Amino acid sequence: MNLQTSDKSGGASLEAIARNGSLLRRIAVRIPTYLTDLRENPAWLPMFVLARTMPGRRMHWLAARRARPVDNARDTMFTGVEREAVVGALRSDGLFSGLVLPSDIHRQIADFARRTPCFGNFDRRLEFMPDEHGQAEKRLGRSLLSGHYFERILDCPAALSVQRDPLLLDVAAHYLGGQAKLITTRVWWSFPTGKATDADKNLASLGKYHFDLDDWRMLKFFFYLVPVDAGTGPHVYVRGSHNRRAIKHQLTLLVGHPAEEVLDVYGQQSPVTLIGEAGLGFVEDPFGFHMGTVPARTPRLMMEVGFGVSRPSRRRFHGEPVIR
Structure with a gap:
């Protein structure tokens, strides 16, 4: 009996040491990005400290300005979608699913992505064609869990038409307030790979x-550019988690947490797994817990158009962190 207790205590201690070591490594990886954010915009620091807390967020929401009507709101490519229903x-x-890209639009973006080199794991030194993913992993000697296009996607007219669609700004302004502005436009692949480490998955937010x-x-508005099923790494959102937050999830420096810990707080029935055909779109408040699952069989190609209320970072516009 005493031996079992001692063993369990020792095991728990080893587990705690491993967990703390992982925590420190995850924080250390982000330090260059944090310092760059602070140098670019000193107002980033109070946001980083306070925006993770519910009182801080509620105070900031009080500064939301009344949204002005968007003159061309009806000139949208998304038929049958009412702004009031989305905002409600x-x-x-924290989530609305029901946007559908016109077939010619999502096909043009997907075609552009297939014929354009992407950058693996957010690293501009890891450039490869998406259909040569396996060969690229062998050539580079590492796993490539993601492939981003950064500013290259701005050379795709169909992607720009999504970015500029008036419904997106209309929804953002009526949800975030009149200060809403475009801050991110991204297209990226998530690839199945048997070699990905936990660090790779953390970097790719998977x-x-x-x-x-x-x-x-x-x-954030998301659009699938290929069909997504359970084996393609569907996106998952924890419904309602944008409106409440456990104290331990407000006081930690990390934004990522294990699934069992999150679902114990927000409910086993709260996750919504989004699967569907190419063109499926959805919009979410990303302060709610969410994740992209790791593709098991086929790559996922996805587009994001994000809105915020502060001056956008040059890097965040392309979704690019600082990595050293």
Whole structure:
């Protein structure tokens, strides 16, 4: 009996040491990005400290300005979608699914992505064609879990038409306030690979629930550019988690947490797994817990158009962190 207790205590201690070591490594990896954010914009620091807390966020929401009508709101490519319904779902659930890209639009973006080199794991030195992913892993001697296009996607007219669609700004302004502005436009691949480490997955925001903390108030529109099923790494959102937050999830420096810890707080029935055909779109408040699951069989190609209320970072516009 005593031996069993001692063993368990020792095991728990070893587990705690490993967990703390992992925590320190994850914080250390982010330090260059944090310092660059602070240098670019000193107002980043109070946001980074306070926007993770519910009182801090609620105070900032009080500064939301009344949204002005968007003159060309009806000139949208998204038929049958009413702004009021989208904003209402965002306020209650943090998520609205029901946007559909026209087929010619998502095909043009996907075609552009297939014929354009991408950058692996957010690193501009790891450049490869997406259909040569396996060969690239062998050539570079490392796993490539993601492939981003950064500013190259701005050379795709179809992607720009999504970025500029008036419905997106109309929804963002009525949810975030009149200060809402475009801050991110991204297209990227998530690849199945048997070699990915936990660090690779953390960098790619895959396999672990997390919340985004790039601004006081944010909204992100996502679009699948290929069909996504359970084997393609579907996106998962924890419904309602944008409106409440456990104290331990407000006081930690990390935004990522294990699934069992998140679901114990927000409910086993709260996750929504989004699967569908190419063109499926959804919008979420990314302060709610969410994650992209790791593709098991086929690559996922996805587009994001994000809105915030602060001056956008030059890097965040392309989704690029600082990595050394």
